[in-house]
Amino acid sequence: MNQELKTLMFNRSSFEHLMKMDDYINAVSMAHKLHAEGKCIETNLVHADAPNGEYHIKTGGILGENSYYGLKANGGFFNNQRNHGLPNILGVIYLSNAENAYPLAIFESSVISKMRTAAATAVAAKYLLPKGSIKLGVVGYGNQAEAQIEALLCVTNIEQIKVSGRDEVKLGLFVEKIAKRFQIPVSMNTIEYTCRHSNVLVTCTPSTDFFVKNEWINKGTFIAAVGADSPGKNELDPQIFAGAKVIGDIKSQIIKVGESQHAIAKGIIKETDIYAELGELITGKVEGRTNDEEILIYDSTGTAIQDIACAAYIYEKLKENKEIIGINMFE
């Protein structure tokens, strides 16, 4: 039967090894370009509390050469690993054809979430990196930290990496893993040292108290603020925003749930001070880096259009693969 008439199911192994980071970068770039061109279906968010956790559903669509609408339905159940041997954050992405609402596919969500978040930093980096050799600092040692390095390596060489984080044992394991995987000199350091010796800084922790101080940031640094994606999360000293240009994935999100929320709440910047959205850099409406001195912050909150664009990219690339299981829902 024609795979086009089936609703397909993509578990992790059905696509993880067949998609490269460059694919996600292409998809995320396309999503934000469409967003800047007004070719998206409005994004939206639903939250619900359950007894042992919470659900959040993020919706949106892209109106490109092909048009898609969909949603990510994720649960955050922070005792899952302990109680059920399941991921703490888990769920699915649902993709439909935005021309006629046909149900195209569902996907395991965590791989796409991880990769699209990292890809967004790489897309931003194309326009915001400093010139010359890149000294990367990373605060955080989770899967996302690794993906961020992988993504940045798709758009630049990296001379050295300094990593920091709260748990020294985990940090040590992370250093070993990164050094082995990417064959780049990696060292573990205090956050202050990492910041003072970097011109690209990625923060990707779940912190709710900032740990990067303003005085540690070198002129000309590109900061990817990845961790803050909900009210209260905070990684950067809000004072950094006083001397920086802020680029967000989607402005309406970063002012509410991104790193920018704190600088705005403290009156350090106004909403209207947000310099650009990612899509405006891609379309050329707004110039990216304009000099070697400016500090540029990419405030990354993660967007439904990134999820949908990546899911659509996977769908387009793999839909004819007969190993992908599926069924005509209307039969």
Place this chain on the structure above:
Amino acid sequence: MNQELKTLMFNRSSFEHLMKMDDYINAVSMAHKLHAEGKCIETNLVHADAPNGEYHIKTGGILGENSYYGLKANGGFFNNQRNHGLPNILGVIYLSNAENAYPLAIFESSVISKMRTAAATAVAAKYLLPKGSIKLGVVGYGNQAEAQIEALLCVTNIEQIKVSGRDEVKLGLFVEKIAKRFQIPVSMNTIEYTCRHSNVLVTCTPSTDFFVKNEWINKGTFIAAVGADSPGKNELDPQIFAGAKVIGDIKSQIIKVGESQHAIAKGIIKETDIYAELGELITGKVEGRTNDEEILIYDSTGTAIQDIACAAYIYEKLKENKEIIGINMFE
């Protein structure tokens, strides 16, 4: 492999013939009982416009013996039939385990939508029907009208059926179909005649102008107002509400999108005049019919908890069936 660890896909034929209307009645009754007991996860709604149609996502959950959370993602694309040979309203229901967010299954949505709506009327009818022989009037001749009759027959005998509707050809075909299927005397009549000769009246049309006049309604009638489920839809003369008790599926919904919206807007009733929610009849917190004279309106808007409860019922009943395809999403 254990079906419990798979995310299952239920297309129409995988469950339609294996589920009886009584199953849906049980599931809907359970959902509203849990709602009255405060054992539900908050319902919510997202709407988005697409170039050729619109999407709506309804979410909610039930916390019963087993707990479920989920959503229905439907598109309304009113040129689908003509342009693509697809249903005009189509989509999926997604079901997860509300203990840990595990993705349990997706279902084609239209069969469940149809059956749960009809089942809700039957549940209400248990508490609201007049005594004695039932003379049923139905305005509307779509799939829902047929399902409403099927559902009512699960909870009462019906002596005769009178049907009305705008298109006489379609109405004639409907009469033939109903007479043949249910072996009950059926006749087509004007709306006035149908109303004047009924003690149970079901309205299930997409009308935005009411067609049932107050003076046509007999004392003691049970009215199931099924059509109105969004702002502007209207089937009943709002004056009927002045002399009736109103029971809704969910009060917060009926005052906004149900038939009650019009009576409230015209000042005929206040929100606080809503007599009960369906679940309060089921738990016995509020008595159903108390005398032979009162006119009782069941304002049916359709709820996410009905969708989720029915999907969960199907899942529980059929999950061990090896013919249901599925895959472990995390492998």
